[in-house]
Amino acid sequence: EPEVTQTPSHQVTQMGQEVILRCVPISNHLYFYWYRQILGQKVEFLVSFYNNEISEKSEIFDDQFSVERPDGSNFTLKIRSTKLEDSAMYFCASLAQTITDTQYFGPGTRLTVL
C-alpha cells in the first residue's frame, strides 16, 4: 500500500540553525500539508500546498517557515532560524483530490532544538 515517508525520523539542531524536513507524499496525490505536534499537545495545522503554491497557512507559519516542492516527488519544510519552541513532531500529509477527503500521514520527524 502506498505511504507517505518522512526523513529524518529525528533531527537535533542548535537554536538559530536552519533545518529542512523532507517528505515524499503518495505519488498521485495533489494536496500536501504540514502539521506539528508539540509534546503532549494537539496536532496543529501549519500549511497546505497545491499546484506549486501555498493555499493556506496558519498563524504559526511565519516568515521563518517555508515550503517547497523542488521536484516531482519531494515536499520540504524549511525552518530558517530555529527556536526552542520549534521543538515538536512534524507530520507531513497528502491527499489525492478533494472528493476523497482522506489525508494520509507520514510517520513524522521529531525536531529537537537545543
Add this chain to the structure above:
Amino acid sequence: GDSVTQMEGPVTLSEEAFLTINCTYTATGYPSLFWYVQYPGEGLQLLLKATKADDKGSNKGFEATYRKETTSFHLEKGSVQVSDSAVYFCALTPPGDKLIFGTGTRLQVFP
C-alpha cells in the same frame, strides 16, 4: 471558526471493557469527520471516517456515527484490548481542506 472538542483523558479500562470516547464539533457547512489513532512512538493513522450525516465509520471493531443533530462523532468499541492503548484524535475537515484536530484522548487498557 471550526473546532473539535474531545473528552479529557486518560481513559483507563480493563481488557474487554466497553469504550466510549466523546467528540463534538462546531463547523459551518458539512464537514467530514475522522478518528485518527497514534500508537506510542508512531505517527497518525486514520482509524475511521464518515463524510455525511448518519454515516457510520467502522474499522478494527471501532465505530462512530456522524450525528448532525447533536454535532457528535463519538468513538465506541465493544471490547477493548491491551493493544488498543494509544491516543485517539477526533478531527474534521471540509473537503480538501486542512484537518482540525481535537486535543486527543489517551486510552490505557490493562490486562
